[in-house]
Each structure stands twice: as C-alpha cells, then as structure tokens.
Amino acid sequence: MSDVDKKTLIQPEQYDIKQSVLNKSRSDKFIMILTLPEALRKLKSDTRSNTKVDFDTLQFTIKGSPVPDIVIPAIGQRYAGQDLKISSHSRESYETVFIDFKVDNLFRNWWVIYQWLDLLNDESHSFYNENGFAMKEAWEAMQDYTANFTIFGLDEYNNRVIQFDYEGAFPTSLGSPKYDDTTADEIQSKFEFAFTFFKATLV
Numbered sequence: 001m002s003d004v005d006k007k008t009l010i011q012p013e014q015y016d017i018k019q020s021v022l023n024k025s026r027s028d029k030f031i032m033i034l035t036l037p038e039a040l041r042k043l044k045s046d047t048r049s050n051t052k053v054d055f056d057t058l059q060f061t062i063k064g065s066p067v068p069d070i071v072i073p074a075i076g077q078r079y080a081g082q083d084l085k086i087s088s089h090s091r092e093s094y095e096t097v098f099i100d101f102k103v104d105n106l107f108r109n110w111w112v113i114y115q116w117l118d119l120l121n122d123e124s125h126s127f128y129n130e131n132g133f134a135m136k137e138a139w140e141a142m143q144d145y146t147a148n149f150t151i152f153g154l155d156e157y158n159n160r161v162i163q164f165d166y167e168g169a170f171p172t173s174l175g176s177p178k179y180d181d182t183t184a185d186e187i188q189s190k191f192e193f194a195f196t197f198f199k200a201t202l203v
Contacts (some may be wrong), residue, residue, distance in 0.1 A: 168196035
C-alpha cells in the first residue's frame with residue numbers, strides 16, 4: 001500500500017458547515033504549477049531578455065475545468081444472440097487540455113510558453129531545437145521538451161483540496177492575450193497542452 005493510501009485525510013472544520021456544493025467566492029478555483037523542461041531551464045537568468053527565462057517553475061492562476069475525460073472503453077463480446085460487455089482494460093489516449101490563465105504584468109508567464117513552443121518549432125527557420133538548447137539524441141528528445149504539471153483545485157476558502165498531476169506534458173498552442181481597456185479586468189490568455197499520464201490525489 002502506498003503512502004498516499006495510508007494517509008488519513010483530515011476534514012477541515014469548515015466542511016461541517018451546511019452549504020451548497022457549488023458555493024464559491026471567485027472564478028479562479030485552480031492553481032497550476034508548471035515545471036519547465038530541461039532545455040528551457042538552461043536559459044534561466046535574472047536579467048530580462050528575449051533569449052532567457054526567469055525561473056525553473058512557474059505558477060499560473062487559471063480558471064475553468066482543466067481535467068481530462070478518463071475513458072476505458074468496453075468491448076462487446078458476442079454471446080447467445082446478444083453482446084456481453086467486458087472491459088477493454090485499455091485506457092484511451094487523453095485529449096489535449098485548454099488552460100485559461102491571467103497574464104502577469106510583465107508577460108513573463110505568457111513569454112515562457114511562447115519560448116517553449118519556439119523550442120518545438122523555431123519561428124524563423126521552422127526547425128525543432130534550432131538554437132541547440134536541447135542536447136539529447138532524437139530517441140531521448142522528449143526529456144528535453146516535456147515536463148510535469150500540477151494543478152490544485154481550491155475550495156471556497158482557497159484551500160487545496162485535490163491535486164491533478166500531468167506527466168510528459170508540453171504545450172501545443174498559445175492564445176493571443178485578450179485586453180479590453182474598457183474594463184478593469186486583468187489580461188487573459190490561454191494555452192493548450194498534451195500529456196501522457198494523469199493522476200488525481202485528494203489533499
């Protein structure tokens with residue numbers, strides 16, 4: 001039995017209060033912590049630069065429901081004039097996930113995703129790893145451009161209550177920053193990412 005299975009989950013006192021399950025006080029109910037891939041971590045610098053990034057990990061304030069569908073399909077086994085349904089015991093490939101996030105005031109979080117996509121396909125020459133940041137051979141290249149993401153679901157008191165882990169993740173698209181000077185809302189953007197493994201854990 002794993003340590004997670006052995007752990008006793010303590011129910012906070014606030015959950016003794018009778019309340020609606022949909023009760024919440026804000027729209028951003030998820031925090032995303034993104035670990036940069038090895039190739040980008042080599043570019044870490046405290047100096048603001050068009051060729052550097054500021055950190056090894058990055059936190060996003062996100063909204064929506066960034067949890068993939070989990071599908072283990074059934075198989076119809078013909079028997080006595082009908083189909084007997086049995087499990088395929090095979091998990092379907094996860095669909096890509098869209099993340100809506102708030103752009104920070106220096107565009108640093110948007111810039112990191114932009115640099116990551118530029119590693120996958122250089123904007124000027126349309127090649128992977130055009131600048132030589134990734135050092136591994138082709139059959140190990142995933143280690144250079146993939147990373148692990150963690151998303152925490154928050155309750156109405158902004159406590160972490162569930163953890164979603166995505167392994168082997170990398171961005172596939174980045175949306176344009178949405179700015180509206182007629183409102184006081186923060187600049188919003190979005191990105192899409194693919195991943196291989198997914199795990200959910202109660203906190």
